[in-house]
Amino acid sequence: MIVNGFRFSGISAGIKKHGKKDLGLICADGLVSAAGLFTTCSVKAAPVVLDMDRLKGGKVRAVIVNSGNANACTGDQGMMDAVETCKLLANELGVVESEVLVSSTGVIGQKLPVEKIYSAIPELVSSLDANSADSFTESIMTTDSFPKMHSVTKIIGGKEVTVAGIAKGAGMISPNMATMLAYIMTDADIDSKMLDHALKVATEASFNSITVDGDMSTNDTVIALASGASGVHIAEGEAGHLKFLEMLEDVMIALAKMIVKDGEGATKLVEINIRGADTKDDARRAALKIANSPLVKTAFYGEDANWGRIAAAVGGAGIAMVEAKLDIFFGGVQIVKGGLFAGGDAEEKATKEMKKDEIILVVDLNLGPHEARIWTCDLTHDYIRINAEYRS
Amino acid sequence: MIVNGFRFSGISAGIKKHGKKDLGLICADGLVSAAGLFTTCSVKAAPVVLDMDRLKGGKVRAVIVNSGNANACTGDQGMMDAVETCKLLANELGVVESEVLVSSTGVIGQKLPVEKIYSAIPELVSSLDANSADSFTESIMTTDSFPKMHSVTKIIGGKEVTVAGIAKGAGMISPNMATMLAYIMTDADIDSKMLDHALKVATEASFNSITVDGDMSTNDTVIALASGASGVHIAEGEAGHLKFLEMLEDVMIALAKMIVKDGEGATKLVEINIRGADTKDDARRAALKIANSPLVKTAFYGEDANWGRIAAAVGGAGIAMVEAKLDIFFGGVQIVKGGLFAGGDAEEKATKEMKKDEIILVVDLNLGPHEARIWTCDLTHDYIRINAEYRS
Numbered sequence: 001m002i003v004n005g006f007r008f009s010g011i012s013a014g015i016k017k018h019g020k021k022d023l024g025l026i027c028a029d030g031l032v033s034a035a036g037l038f039t040t041c042s043v044k045a046a047p048v049v050l051d052m053d054r055l056k057g058g059k060v061r062a063v064i065v066n067s068g069n070a071n072a073c074t075g076d077q078g079m080m081d082a083v084e085t086c087k088l089l090a091n092e093l094g095v096v097e098s099e100v101l102v103s104s105t106g107v108i109g110q111k112l113p114v115e116k117i118y119s120a121i122p123e124l125v126s127s128l129d130a131n132s133a134d135s136f137t138e139s140i141m142t143t144d145s146f147p148k149m150h151s152v153t154k155i156i157g158g159k160e161v162t163v164a165g166i167a168k169g170a171g172m173i174s175p176n177m178a179t180m181l182a183y184i185m186t187d188a189d190i191d192s193k194m195l196d197h198a199l200k201v202a203t204e205a206s207f208n209s210i211t212v213d214g215d216m217s218t219n220d221t222v223i224a225l226a227s228g229a230s231g232v233h234i235a236e237g238e239a240g241h242l243k244f245l246e247m248l249e250d251v252m253i254a255l256a257k258m259i260v261k262d263g264e265g266a267t268k269l270v271e272i273n274i275r276g277a278d279t280k281d282d283a284r285r286a287a288l289k290i291a292n293s294p295l296v297k298t299a300f301y302g303e304d305a306n307w308g309r310i311a312a313a314v315g316g317a318g319i320a321m322v323e324a325k326l327d328i329f330f331g332g333v334q335i336v337k338g339g340l341f342a343g344g345d346a347e348e349k350a351t352k353e354m355k356k357d358e359i360i361l362v363v364d365l366n367l368g369p370h371e372a373r374i375w376t377c378d379l380t381h382d383y384i385r386i387n388a389e390y391r392s
Numbered sequence: 393m394i395v396n397g398f399r400f401s402g403i404s405a406g407i408k409k410h411g412k413k414d415l416g417l418i419c420a421d422g423l424v425s426a427a428g429l430f431t432t433c434s435v436k437a438a439p440v441v442l443d444m445d446r447l448k449g450g451k452v453r454a455v456i457v458n459s460g461n462a463n464a465c466t467g468d469q470g471m472m473d474a475v476e477t478c479k480l481l482a483n484e485l486g487v488v489e490s491e492v493l494v495s496s497t498g499v500i501g502q503k504l505p506v507e508k509i510y511s512a513i514p515e516l517v518s519s520l521d522a523n524s525a526d527s528f529t530e531s532i533m534t535t536d537s538f539p540k541m542h543s544v545t546k547i548i549g550g551k552e553v554t555v556a557g558i559a560k561g562a563g564m565i566s567p568n569m570a571t572m573l574a575y576i577m578t579d580a581d582i583d584s585k586m587l588d589h590a591l592k593v594a595t596e597a598s599f600n601s602i603t604v605d606g607d608m609s610t611n612d613t614v615i616a617l618a619s620g621a622s623g624v625h626i627a628e629g630e631a632g633h634l635k636f637l638e639m640l641e642d643v644m645i646a647l648a649k650m651i652v653k654d655g656e657g658a659t660k661l662v663e664i665n666i667r668g669a670d671t672k673d674d675a676r677r678a679a680l681k682i683a684n685s686p687l688v689k690t691a692f693y694g695e696d697a698n699w700g701r702i703a704a705a706v707g708g709a710g711i712a713m714v715e716a717k718l719d720i721f722f723g724g725v726q727i728v729k730g731g732l733f734a735g736g737d738a739e740e741k742a743t744k745e746m747k748k749d750e751i752i753l754v755v756d757l758n759l760g761p762h763e764a765r766i767w768t769c770d771l772t773h774d775y776i777r778i779n780a781e782y783r784s
Contacts, residue, residue, distance in 0.1 A: 008742070040708075041704060041707040041708045042707040042708070042709075042711075042713050042715065043703050043704055043706070043707030043708075043713075043715050043718075043731075044707075044715075070700075073699070073700060073703055073715070073728075073731060074732070075730075075731060075732050076715070080709065108700030108703070108704070108735050109699065109700050109703075109732075110733075114607070161514070166501060178659070213685075213686040213687060216719075217479030217704060218700075218703075218704050218707065223556065238438055259457070290653075293605075293684065294605040294771070294779070295605060295779055296778035298775070298776055298780045299779065299780070301776065301778070301780045302780030302781055304780070307501065307660075308462075308464070308465060308499070308501050308610075311435050311465055311500070311610075312433060312435055312500070312609060312610050313500075314434075314435070315433040315434040315435030315436075315610065316432075316433045316434070316435075317434075319434075321435075322436050323434065323435050323436075323465070324467070326435075336465075338467075339435075339467060340465065340466070340467050340501070341465070341501045341502075379776065380776060380780075381773055381776050383686070383776075384690055384693065384772060384773050384775075384776060385773075387686070387690035387691065387694070388690045388691070388693045388694030388696070388772075389694055
């Protein structure tokens, strides 16, 4: 994966055990447009607070990321450590300190092992290479069972433009492992205000439309960087604008689905579609209620077309609904019609759909024009094993 | 367990397999004051809809309960079956049909096997006995691993007054098993309006303060009946009023804790106390967010004093909080002080607390005067097993 205008590196600084890669760097060739979205959790990790402030300028040069330690719930010391990390990297790169961002992911409440990071910075910088996106991706992984990268290249105005993304996360949140990080790089030429808006819209349809266990992390971070190296200018109202937005959404949805697929212990990817809702908010609420119901999630694990649990979840979502209008479909098979079991061989056919690795659930409220789509995964024995045993 | 003015029975009607008891009856000697509270789920089972209507009169003679079938998502047919069940029972008892209530618990979306119920009604009525509360309790059980009864007798105005309760439920909801049913009987003499108010207050502190998996059922029901047989009149402002309210709350909290203890797969009862919240609503939100977090619940299962997950859950509750003011205690051991790890041997001591069967968690927001208490259980391998494999 190559994006013009960016170099990457990923090395082992000794934060994680067994010499695993745990320190990564994205470095732009010059100052680039930047935008970010962060956790709405009231408990925010030090690097999140720092990055939110630094992104106000809309221009960034580099992002340094460590795994193995979240630098969260670490108070003033944590903020000093985050600032110092950026400062030492800026010195090594010969750039301005305020143009450097930092992310951390890992255990909460432990002091960042800064000495290890500081002494690894020279190697981190000397390893920078346009071809090293793989190493960077590896260096930010925690409980992830596979690296998450996705890239799309299209022609806009006769020239090639690339949008590429790298993410980590295997649990919408495991506060202990400090969750989801995502970095989007593009060689499009787009100003930071427009990039910020595009990132918000695409995040709503991607990272904000997935849930593994309904929790939020102290460290959730999505950062977008645009180098402009393609020479393709993206401006409001032009044909290329819509195309760019689609590319961004495609890349981010692909990464979001990878995170759900890699949800802790997950064996199935479930796409939940709510249709016919009275309001957009009702549609999302219903989808999230289903997606986060442990009873629904265990039924998916058990490959049980248990529509009663779906109906009860929708009924408990606090939305406008009429039981006698409710339709439910598993993978195109209608199992509930007008609030009642559809009859015939619906149960057998639906059970067949439940055996697939990717399942599409459609719930039609038949009340209004609004829809929502959420991706989630099943709740399994391995989820319990991973999360009950993690720290011990 | 005996409550003056009431007789009970519980028999096998053949709804459940293996000749298990599945049909129960509570019958008052005369017409008694009655009040009820029901699921707020939009999808309500037929018996819930019927009982809500019949309780408007505030007087009831009998309650018939079947397990093994929820009579939920059964449309008009379900309502006809519920009405007919009450009618046949009323005929057998020689009472007015509208004075009979009905509850159902079990599988959703299947027609109530009315013939089995109808032909069992004569035996159900002839088995009525003041000493048969045990049989009734057994007849309403579904996934419950133990019967749930609790009774308190005190002297009010020189006379004995009893408040007794019977409940079923082993998952705040398993829609498939149709959840929590509770019946409170007292021989106090109290009018239905006052009983209704007392029931609401006590439910808030008991059944509405427990959560196993955060879902709601289509059939959740709490019914209170007051025979007046003690001859003790309970009236506003009198000394006996407060005593009666305390007895009611004691009985209902005891039953609620039994339900959590018997939560599907649960190995630990966890009491979550939020203190120092800015508003009452903030306190409850924070407690429920912690209680329903799969990450927190698996940490309890793993006996891991994982305060990072608690802090992140509070942070994600959408309430007023200041990270630097947060204190967290496991069973009296302070592990977080002012948002940071308390240090010393706090981790070892807290880990010892986590090994107990009953754990008290205190989170002090140090912002205001409001508190909330919620009981929950851990999330275990057995929860997954029970709920993934239930219908198959």
